[in-house]
Amino acid sequence: MRAVELPAVPRVLIAEADPWSRDLLQQVLLNVRCDARIDLCADGQDALSRLAENAYDLVIVDWALPGVDGLNVLRSVRQRKRNPPLPFILMSSRNDSASVREALPLAPTAYLTKPLNMENLTDRLQGLLLNAGQEVFCEVPALAAGMTLAVYLERRRTLADGAPLMTDVEVAVKRSLNPGGLT
Helix, strand or coil, X not given: CCCCCCCCCCEEEEECCCHHHHHHHHHHHHHHCCCCEEEEECCHHHHHHHHHHCCCCEEEEECCCCCCCHHHHHHXXXXXXXXXXXXXXXXXXXCCHHHHHHHHHHCCCEEEECCCCHHHHHHHHHHHHCCCXXXXXXXXXXXXXXXXXXXXXXXXXXXXXXXXXXXXXXXXXHHHHCHHHCC
């Protein structure tokens, strides 16, 4: 009897200055690979430091990072001449042909324009982090004894630096499961 080989747990770096966008990217990635180890940072210098210290399986970087911009982070990664090249998703609000031509010689795995198309991003992440037909299942942690939705949301609000939370969670969940009904 052969043992089934478990998929390797990918390590991913997300560099995005906007905390809400960073959190959204993390959630989309975790929906694809709930077991992924994710490092988050808000500026290019921190991204470069983390890249020097850790081996990553995927890097997702916004071009408009403070300090060292995302294009220079990509340039630094490509100068290391890793074989095969490190998968690198460059995001940008720049969708003009000059910006795309500037990035193309550095061979990003994907150049995604903002606002991001979440379906496209999810498809890209699945292609990069899963083998064909592969699915990864993670155990959903149970709520602590006595935990209610209201208490959970209040704690989540505290952890999210006061970010607004939808008061009607049921409606939000239904909308996310059936986005076709929205205008």
